[in-house]
Amino acid sequence: MELDDRQWSQIGDETVEHLARLIRFDTTNPPGNETPAALYLKQVFEREGFEEMQLLESAPRRGNLIVRLRGDGSKRPLLLSAHLDVVPAEPEHWTYPPFSGAVAEGMVWGRGTLDMKHMAAMSLMVLLLAKRQGLPLKRDLIFAAVADEEMAFDYGSRWLVENHPDLLRAEYALSELGGMLSPMAGRRVYPIQVAEKGVCWLRMRAHGQAGHGAVPHEDNAVVHLARALARIGDGRRMPIHVTPVAATYIRTLAATLPRAQGLLLRGLLSHRLAPLVLRRLPREQRGDLRALLCNTVTPTRLQAGVKTNVIPCEAEAELDCRLLPGQMPEDAMREILAIAGPAVELGPLKVSPGVEFDSHTELFELLKRTLVAHDPAALPVPYMVAAATDARQWARLGMTVYGFTPGQPPEGHQVMRLIHGHDERIPVSSLHFGVRVLYDVVREFCC
Ligand SMILES: [Zn+2]
The missing domain is CATH 3.40.630.10 (Zn peptidases)
Structure with a gap:
C-alpha cells in the first residue's frame, strides 16, 4: 500500500x-x-x-x-x-x-x-x-x-x-x-560517497646541535623544523593527481555550468592549470576540492626541548597526511620532503589505505x-571523502x-x-x- x-x-x-x-x-x-x-x-x-x-x-x-x-x-x-x-x-x-x-x-x-x-x-x-x-x-x-x-x-x-x-x-x-x-557553483549537487582517502600519519624530525640557550647558533633543530613546517604551510604546494572519482565529479558538475564557468572548473583536471583555478575559487570550496585532488598534509603536534635555556638537538612534529586512492605512503613522503627541504626526515606513524x-x-x-x-x-555525483x-x-x-x-x-x-x-x-x-x-x-x- x-x-x-x-x-x-x-x-x-x-x-x-x-x-x-x-x-x-x-x-x-x-x-x-x-x-x-x-x-x-x-x-x-x-x-x-x-x-x-x-x-x-x-x-x-x-x-x-x-x-x-x-x-x-x-x-x-x-x-x-x-x-x-x-x-x-x-x-x-x-x-x-x-x-x-x-x-x-x-x-x-x-x-x-x-x-x-x-x-x-x-x-x-x-x-x-x-x-x-x-x-x-x-x-x-x-x-x-x-x-x-x-x-x-x-x-x-x-x-x-x-x-x-x-x-x-x-x-x-x-x-x-x-x-x-x-x-556547488549554484547547482543542487548531491555527492554520494564512493571512495575514502587513506590515512598516513607521519613524524617529521629535525636534528641540530645542542647548546646553551643564552648563545644562539645557526644549527637549531627547533628552527629547522619550524622552517620546514612553514614551507608545508596550508598544503597549497602539494601536487595535483586526478583520480577517476575526481574526474567524474568535476566533469559532471562542469557539464551543467555556463560555458565559461564550466571551462574554469575543467581546468582542475590539468596539473598546470589546477593551482591557478583553485586560487580563483571561493575559499569554502577550495579546501574540499584540494582534498579531492591532492595528498594532503597538516601539521598537528609539536615537540622539542626540556628546558628553556637548553637548545635541544632534536625537534619533532606529527603530520596528518591523507592519501588519494592508488597513492602509497612513500609517494606522499616524497612530495612532502620536496617542499619541506633537506633539513628534516620523515617516517610513518600509522598507515591505513583508502578505499x-x-x-x-x-x-x-x-x-x-x-x-x-x-x-x-538534483545533480547526484560520485564523491570521495x-x-x-x-x-x-x-x-x-x-x-x-x-x-x-x-x-x-x-x-x-x-x-x-x-x-x-x-x-x-x-x-x-x-x-x-x-x-x-x-x-x-x-x-x-x-x-
Ligand atoms: Zn561520523
Missing part, C-alpha cells in the same frame, strides 16, 4: 522524535558508552515485533546493535549502518545544550544530529516501515548501529568484522557520508534516480559501500562546518526528506 503525504508527515515526525531521544544519550567517545543508546533502539524494535537482533558489547558499555529483517533469500542482503558515538562538544559555545535533543527553530539540535545519529533514526524508521508495510523483501535488510567510529573502529565496526562477520555480510551497504544536498568502490552498479543508479525523483533539479569511516571495515567483508544519508539542508546550512563543530543541528524538513528517500531506495532495491 502506498503511503500518502499525511502518513509521511507522521513518519517524519516519528523520525524526529527518535533522533531527539538518541541525542539525549551522551555517547561522547572517549569513553563512548554507546550501550544505553543501542538498548533504546533495541527496545523500539522489540515493541514492533522484531525478533532477530543482537546487542553485542565489545567491551563494557560499548554496545553494538545488529538487527535483521528477513527477505526470501533470493538476493544478497543490504546493510544500513550508523555509528552511535559522537565527538566531544564544548557546551559553553552551544545555543541549546549539545545533549538536549532540543527541537526548536525548525531544527533538531545536538551533537550527533549530522554525524550520525540521524542515519540511525532514519534506518530505524525504514526497518519499522518495511515491517509495518509487509514489504516482500528479496534481500535481508540488516541494520547495524555501531560503537567507536570516531576513535579507531576497535570497539565497533572493526571488532564486528573480526568477531561476527556472518551477522553483517551483505552485498551492499549504505553508511556515511553523502546523499545530502551541498550546493574506492565501483559506482557503475544497479544500486548507485538507483540512488541517483531516487534523489532526482524527489528533487528534479577525506576522512575515514566504517566503510573501510565493511569493505573487508567484500561489500560495496556508498555514503548515503539523504538530506536536504537549506541554502547556507554549512553541514561540513557543523559536523564536529558547535551548534550541530539538522533541519526537521531534511529528516522528513531523508527518511522518504531512504525508504524508497530500500523498497525498490530489496523487493
Whole structure:
C-alpha cells in the first residue's frame, strides 16, 4: 500500500522524535558508552515485533546493535549502518545544550544530529516501515548501529568484522557520508560517497646541535623544523593527481555550468592549470576540492626541548597526511620532503589505505534516480571523502559501500562546518526528506 503525504508527515515526525531521544544519550567517545543508546533502539524494535537482533558489547558499555529483517533469500542482503558515538562538544559555545535533543527553530539540535545519529533514526524508521508495510523483501535488510567510529573502529565496526562477520555480510551497504544536498557553483549537487582517502600519519624530525640557550647558533633543530613546517604551510604546494572519482565529479558538475564557468572548473583536471583555478575559487570550496585532488598534509603536534635555556638537538612534529586512492605512503613522503627541504626526515606513524568502490552498479543508479525523483533539479555525483569511516571495515567483508544519508539542508546550512563543530543541528524538513528517500531506495532495491 502506498503511503500518502499525511502518513509521511507522521513518519517524519516519528523520525524526529527518535533522533531527539538518541541525542539525549551522551555517547561522547572517549569513553563512548554507546550501550544505553543501542538498548533504546533495541527496545523500539522489540515493541514492533522484531525478533532477530543482537546487542553485542565489545567491551563494557560499548554496545553494538545488529538487527535483521528477513527477505526470501533470493538476493544478497543490504546493510544500513550508523555509528552511535559522537565527538566531544564544548557546551559553553552551544545555543541549546549539545545533549538536549532540543527541537526548536525548525531544527533538531545536538551533537550527533549530522554525524550520525540521524542515519540511525532514519534506518530505524525504514526497518519499522518495511515491517509495518509487509514489504516482500528479496534481500535481508540488516541494520547495524555501531560503537567507536570516531576513535579507531576497535570497539565497533572493526571488532564486528573480526568477531561476527556472518551477522553483517551483505552485498551492499549504505553508511556515511553523502546523499545530502551541498550546493556547488549554484547547482543542487548531491555527492554520494564512493571512495575514502587513506590515512598516513607521519613524524617529521629535525636534528641540530645542542647548546646553551643564552648563545644562539645557526644549527637549531627547533628552527629547522619550524622552517620546514612553514614551507608545508596550508598544503597549497602539494601536487595535483586526478583520480577517476575526481574526474567524474568535476566533469559532471562542469557539464551543467555556463560555458565559461564550466571551462574554469575543467581546468582542475590539468596539473598546470589546477593551482591557478583553485586560487580563483571561493575559499569554502577550495579546501574540499584540494582534498579531492591532492595528498594532503597538516601539521598537528609539536615537540622539542626540556628546558628553556637548553637548545635541544632534536625537534619533532606529527603530520596528518591523507592519501588519494592508488597513492602509497612513500609517494606522499616524497612530495612532502620536496617542499619541506633537506633539513628534516620523515617516517610513518600509522598507515591505513583508502578505499574506492565501483559506482557503475544497479544500486548507485538507483540512488541517483531516487534523489532526482524527489528533487528534479538534483545533480547526484560520485564523491570521495577525506576522512575515514566504517566503510573501510565493511569493505573487508567484500561489500560495496556508498555514503548515503539523504538530506536536504537549506541554502547556507554549512553541514561540513557543523559536523564536529558547535551548534550541530539538522533541519526537521531534511529528516522528513531523508527518511522518504531512504525508504524508497530500500523498497525498490530489496523487493
Ligand atoms: Zn561520523
